[in-house]
Amino acid sequence: MSMVVRVLLVAALILSIIVPFGAYFLGEKNRRRYKRSLACNCFFFFGTLALASILSLGGAGSVQAAEAAADVAATGAAAGGLSSGLGYIAAALATSLSGIGSGIAVASSASAALGAISEDQSIFGKSMIFVAMAEGIALYGLIISFMILGQL
Structure with a gap:
C-alpha cells in the first residue's frame, strides 16, 4: 500500500473514535444519543475495516499470489x-x-x-x-x- 493510502486509513480510524464522541456530546441530551453514538462508531469503524481490506487485497501482492497459485496448480506441490x-x-x-x-x-x-x-x-x-x-x-x-x- 502506498503511503497516502496508509495515512488515509489511519485518519479514518482516528475519525472513527473522534466523531462518535462529537455525536454524543454535541447531540441532543436524550436517550437516543447513546444509540446514535454507537451507530456512528460502528459505521466508521467497520467502514474503515472494509476499506482497508479492499485496499490491502488489491495491488502487486495479489498478482504475486496469483502467480504462486498458478505455479502450484502446474506442479501440484501444495496439495491440501x-x-x-x-x-x-x-x-x-x-x-x-x-x-x-x-x-x-x-x-x-x-x-x-x-x-x-x-x-x-x-x-x-x-x-x-x-x-x-x-x-x-x-x-x-x-x-x-x-x-x-x-x-x-
Missing part, C-alpha cells in the same frame, strides 16, 4: 492447502459456536439455579449439575476442535 484452511475454519467454528451456546445455556440455567437456591438451599447440588452440564457443551466443542486439528 484448501483442506487445511477449511480444517482451521471448522475448528474455529466448533470452538466458537460451542462457547456461544454454552454461554447462553449457563446464563439461563445459572440464573434459574440461583433463584431456586434462594428459596430452598437443599437443592444446591441438583442445580449445579444442570449448570455443569451447560458448561460441558463448551468442552465438547473444544475436544472436537482438537480432533479436527489433529487430522491436519
Whole structure:
C-alpha cells in the first residue's frame, strides 16, 4: 500500500473514535444519543475495516499470489492447502459456536439455579449439575476442535 493510502486509513480510524464522541456530546441530551453514538462508531469503524481490506487485497501482492497459485496448480506441490484452511475454519467454528451456546445455556440455567437456591438451599447440588452440564457443551466443542486439528 502506498503511503497516502496508509495515512488515509489511519485518519479514518482516528475519525472513527473522534466523531462518535462529537455525536454524543454535541447531540441532543436524550436517550437516543447513546444509540446514535454507537451507530456512528460502528459505521466508521467497520467502514474503515472494509476499506482497508479492499485496499490491502488489491495491488502487486495479489498478482504475486496469483502467480504462486498458478505455479502450484502446474506442479501440484501444495496439495491440501484448501483442506487445511477449511480444517482451521471448522475448528474455529466448533470452538466458537460451542462457547456461544454454552454461554447462553449457563446464563439461563445459572440464573434459574440461583433463584431456586434462594428459596430452598437443599437443592444446591441438583442445580449445579444442570449448570455443569451447560458448561460441558463448551468442552465438547473444544475436544472436537482438537480432533479436527489433529487430522491436519
